[in-house]
Amino acid sequence: MTDVEKDLHDELERPYPLSPEQIEAFRRDGFIRLPNVFSAELLEHFGALITSVVEAEDPNELPLAERGAYARAFTQITNLWQRHPAVVPFSSSRRCARIACELLGCEGVRMWHDQALFKEASGGITPWHVDQFFWPMSSDQSITAWIPFQETSVESGALQFAVGTHHSDHGRRSPTTWATPASTTASRSIAPKPISAARRAPP
Numbered sequence: 001m002t003d004v005e006k007d008l009h010d011e012l013e014r015p016y017p018l019s020p021e022q023i024e025a026f027r028r029d030g031f032i033r034l035p036n037v038f039s040a041e042l043l044e045h046f047g048a049l050i051t052s053v054v055e056a057e058d059p060n061e062l063p064l065a066e067r068g069a070y071a072r073a074f075t076q077i078t079n080l081w082q083r084h085p086a087v088v089p090f091s092s093s094r095r096c097a098r099i100a101c102e103l104l105g106c107e108g109v110r111m112w113h114d115q116a117l118f119k120e121a122s123g124g125i126t127p128w129h130v131d132q133f134f135w136p137m138s139s140d141q142s143i144t145a146w147i148p149f150q151e152t153s154v155e156s157g158a159l160q161f162a163v164g165t166h167h168s169d170h171g172r173r174s175p176t177t178w179a180t181p182a183s184t185t186a187s188r189s190i191a192p193k194p195i196s197a198a199r200r201a202p203p
Protein backbone atom coordinates (compact mmCIF):
# COMPACT_ATOMS: atom_id res chain seq x y z
CA MET A 1 0.00 0.00 0.00
CA THR A 2 1.38 3.44 -0.92
CA ASP A 3 1.49 6.31 1.60
CA VAL A 4 -1.35 8.02 -0.24
CA GLU A 5 -3.52 4.88 -0.09
CA LYS A 6 -2.71 4.52 3.61
CA ASP A 7 -3.86 8.11 4.26
CA LEU A 8 -7.10 7.42 2.41
CA HIS A 9 -7.71 4.21 4.34
CA ASP A 10 -7.03 6.05 7.62
CA GLU A 11 -9.64 8.63 6.62
CA LEU A 12 -12.18 5.86 5.94
CA GLU A 13 -11.63 4.55 9.48
CA ARG A 14 -11.93 7.90 11.26
CA PRO A 15 -15.28 8.94 12.79
CA TYR A 16 -17.21 11.84 11.26
CA PRO A 17 -18.66 13.82 14.16
CA LEU A 18 -22.43 14.30 14.11
CA SER A 19 -24.19 16.84 16.32
CA PRO A 20 -27.40 16.01 18.23
CA GLU A 21 -29.13 18.61 16.00
CA GLN A 22 -28.09 16.74 12.86
CA ILE A 23 -29.34 13.44 14.26
CA GLU A 24 -32.63 15.07 15.25
CA ALA A 25 -32.98 16.65 11.77
CA PHE A 26 -32.40 13.28 10.10
CA ARG A 27 -35.09 11.61 12.20
CA ARG A 28 -37.53 14.49 11.59
CA ASP A 29 -36.95 14.90 7.84
CA GLY A 30 -35.92 11.38 6.81
CA PHE A 31 -32.67 12.55 5.21
CA ILE A 32 -29.70 14.78 5.90
CA ARG A 33 -27.00 16.38 3.74
CA LEU A 34 -23.65 16.03 5.47
CA PRO A 35 -20.86 18.19 4.05
CA ASN A 36 -17.29 17.01 3.54
CA VAL A 37 -17.75 13.49 4.80
CA PHE A 38 -14.86 12.55 2.50
CA SER A 39 -11.90 14.62 1.33
CA ALA A 40 -11.50 15.70 -2.30
CA GLU A 41 -8.46 13.38 -2.59
CA LEU A 42 -10.45 10.39 -1.40
CA LEU A 43 -13.37 11.11 -3.74
CA GLU A 44 -10.97 11.54 -6.64
CA HIS A 45 -9.24 8.24 -5.90
CA PHE A 46 -12.36 6.12 -5.50
CA GLY A 47 -14.24 8.09 -8.16
CA ALA A 48 -11.59 7.14 -10.72
CA LEU A 49 -11.64 3.52 -9.61
CA ILE A 50 -15.43 3.25 -9.76
CA THR A 51 -15.56 5.08 -13.10
CA SER A 52 -13.22 2.49 -14.59
CA VAL A 53 -15.45 -0.32 -13.27
CA VAL A 54 -18.57 1.30 -14.73
CA GLU A 55 -16.87 1.83 -18.08
CA ALA A 56 -15.76 -1.81 -18.17
CA GLU A 57 -19.11 -3.25 -17.03
CA ASP A 58 -21.52 -0.79 -18.68
CA PRO A 59 -24.36 -3.01 -20.00
CA ASN A 60 -25.81 -0.35 -22.33
CA GLU A 61 -25.63 -1.31 -25.98
CA LEU A 62 -27.89 1.43 -27.33
CA PRO A 63 -27.28 5.17 -27.58
CA LEU A 64 -29.03 7.21 -24.88
CA ALA A 65 -31.96 8.29 -27.07
CA GLU A 66 -32.87 4.70 -27.97
CA ARG A 67 -32.83 3.30 -24.45
CA GLY A 68 -35.83 2.67 -22.22
CA ALA A 69 -36.69 5.16 -19.46
CA TYR A 70 -34.74 3.25 -16.77
CA ALA A 71 -31.50 3.02 -18.75
CA ARG A 72 -31.86 6.66 -19.82
CA ALA A 73 -32.00 7.80 -16.18
CA PHE A 74 -28.73 6.16 -15.14
CA THR A 75 -26.30 3.34 -15.68
CA GLN A 76 -26.50 1.09 -12.65
CA ILE A 77 -23.76 -1.31 -11.61
CA THR A 78 -24.39 -3.16 -8.36
CA ASN A 79 -22.31 -4.99 -5.79
CA LEU A 80 -18.95 -3.73 -6.97
CA TRP A 81 -17.48 -4.89 -3.66
CA GLN A 82 -17.99 -8.53 -4.67
CA ARG A 83 -15.87 -8.26 -7.82
CA HIS A 84 -13.46 -5.43 -7.02
CA PRO A 85 -11.60 -5.74 -3.69
CA ALA A 86 -10.11 -2.27 -4.14
CA VAL A 87 -13.61 -0.79 -3.74
CA VAL A 88 -14.29 -2.57 -0.42
CA PRO A 89 -12.57 -0.04 1.89
CA PHE A 90 -14.83 2.65 0.43
CA SER A 91 -18.09 0.65 0.25
CA SER A 92 -17.80 -0.64 3.77
CA SER A 93 -15.95 2.15 5.53
CA ARG A 94 -16.24 2.50 9.28
CA ARG A 95 -16.73 6.23 8.77
CA CYS A 96 -19.95 5.70 6.80
CA ALA A 97 -21.12 2.80 8.95
CA ARG A 98 -20.74 4.85 12.10
CA ILE A 99 -22.72 7.73 10.61
CA ALA A 100 -25.47 5.22 9.73
CA CYS A 101 -25.47 3.80 13.29
CA GLU A 102 -25.67 7.20 14.93
CA LEU A 103 -28.46 8.39 12.65
CA LEU A 104 -30.48 5.18 13.10
CA GLY A 105 -29.64 4.90 16.79
CA CYS A 106 -28.23 1.37 16.66
CA GLU A 107 -25.04 -0.47 17.60
CA GLY A 108 -24.11 -1.81 14.18
CA VAL A 109 -25.22 -1.95 10.56
CA ARG A 110 -24.93 -4.55 7.80
CA MET A 111 -24.40 -3.49 4.21
CA TRP A 112 -27.02 -4.89 1.84
CA HIS A 113 -25.40 -3.64 -1.35
CA ASP A 114 -23.32 -0.95 -2.95
CA GLN A 115 -24.09 0.44 -6.36
CA ALA A 116 -22.68 2.94 -8.84
CA LEU A 117 -25.25 5.17 -10.52
CA PHE A 118 -23.87 7.19 -13.44
CA LYS A 119 -26.12 9.81 -14.93
CA GLU A 120 -25.32 10.97 -18.46
CA ALA A 121 -25.68 14.51 -19.77
CA SER A 122 -29.19 14.95 -21.26
CA GLY A 123 -30.25 11.59 -19.81
CA GLY A 124 -33.73 10.96 -18.42
CA ILE A 125 -35.20 11.77 -15.03
CA THR A 126 -35.56 9.35 -12.13
CA PRO A 127 -39.20 9.39 -10.97
CA TRP A 128 -40.07 9.89 -7.31
CA HIS A 129 -39.95 6.57 -5.56
CA VAL A 130 -39.58 4.93 -2.16
CA ASP A 131 -36.44 2.79 -2.09
CA GLN A 132 -37.82 0.58 0.65
CA PHE A 133 -40.42 -0.81 -1.77
CA PHE A 134 -37.57 -2.49 -3.67
CA TRP A 135 -35.66 -3.80 -0.67
CA PRO A 136 -36.09 -7.32 0.70
CA MET A 137 -36.37 -6.13 4.30
CA SER A 138 -39.19 -6.34 6.80
CA SER A 139 -37.96 -3.39 8.85
CA ASP A 140 -37.65 0.27 8.01
CA GLN A 141 -34.45 0.47 10.07
CA SER A 142 -32.50 1.00 6.88
CA ILE A 143 -30.53 3.84 5.35
CA THR A 144 -28.66 4.74 2.18
CA ALA A 145 -25.65 6.96 1.62
CA TRP A 146 -25.63 8.86 -1.66
CA ILE A 147 -22.06 9.98 -2.31
CA PRO A 148 -21.50 12.24 -5.33
CA PHE A 149 -18.05 12.17 -6.88
CA GLN A 150 -18.42 15.62 -8.38
CA GLU A 151 -20.15 18.94 -7.72
CA THR A 152 -23.81 18.17 -8.36
CA SER A 153 -26.58 20.71 -8.88
CA VAL A 154 -30.33 20.07 -8.98
CA GLU A 155 -30.14 20.60 -12.77
CA SER A 156 -27.40 18.01 -13.18
CA GLY A 157 -29.23 15.37 -11.18
CA ALA A 158 -28.68 15.84 -7.45
CA LEU A 159 -30.78 13.58 -5.27
CA GLN A 160 -33.94 15.21 -3.91
CA PHE A 161 -36.06 14.09 -0.99
CA ALA A 162 -39.71 14.60 -0.08
CA VAL A 163 -39.31 15.95 3.46
CA GLY A 164 -40.94 13.88 6.18
CA THR A 165 -42.42 11.23 3.87
CA HIS A 166 -40.61 8.45 5.73
CA HIS A 167 -43.64 8.75 8.04
CA SER A 168 -46.00 8.13 5.12
CA ASP A 169 -47.27 4.91 3.57
CA HIS A 170 -47.45 6.44 0.12
CA GLY A 171 -45.38 4.63 -2.51
CA ARG A 172 -44.42 1.71 -0.32
CA ARG A 173 -46.76 -0.78 -1.94
CA SER A 174 -46.40 -0.07 -5.63
CA PRO A 175 -43.45 0.10 -7.98
CA THR A 176 -42.08 3.31 -9.46
CA THR A 177 -43.82 4.50 -12.62
CA TRP A 178 -41.14 5.05 -15.22
CA ALA A 179 -43.57 7.13 -17.21
CA THR A 180 -43.85 10.81 -18.08
CA PRO A 181 -41.96 13.67 -16.39
CA ALA A 182 -45.32 14.65 -14.82
CA SER A 183 -45.05 11.61 -12.57
CA THR A 184 -41.97 13.15 -11.00
CA THR A 185 -43.90 16.05 -9.52
CA ALA A 186 -47.16 14.30 -8.69
CA SER A 187 -46.06 12.93 -5.35
CA ARG A 188 -45.18 16.39 -4.05
CA SER A 189 -48.89 17.15 -3.58
CA ILE A 190 -49.81 13.90 -1.86
CA ALA A 191 -50.53 14.37 1.83
CA PRO A 192 -48.61 11.94 4.02
CA LYS A 193 -50.59 9.00 5.36
CA PRO A 194 -49.31 7.48 8.59
CA ILE A 195 -47.03 4.55 7.98
CA SER A 196 -48.63 1.25 8.93
CA ALA A 197 -47.54 -0.36 12.17
CA ALA A 198 -46.24 -3.38 10.24
CA ARG A 199 -43.60 -1.26 8.47
CA ARG A 200 -42.38 0.47 11.61
CA ALA A 201 -39.17 -0.59 13.18
CA PRO A 202 -39.58 -2.75 16.25
CA PRO A 203 -39.25 -0.65 19.44
Ligand SMILES: O=C(O)CCC(=O)C(=O)O
Pocket: 073, 074, 117, 119, 125, 126, 131, 144, 146, 157, 158, 159
Ligand atom coordinates in the same frame (compact mmCIF):
# COMPACT_ATOMS: atom_id res chain seq x y z
O1 LIG B 1 -29.83 9.53 -8.83
C1 LIG B 1 -30.75 8.88 -9.31
O2 LIG B 1 -31.16 9.07 -10.46
C2 LIG B 1 -31.42 7.82 -8.52
C3 LIG B 1 -30.85 7.70 -7.16
C4 LIG B 1 -31.72 6.91 -6.27
O3 LIG B 1 -32.87 6.68 -6.52
C5 LIG B 1 -31.16 6.43 -5.04
O4 LIG B 1 -29.97 6.64 -4.79
O5 LIG B 1 -31.91 5.80 -4.28
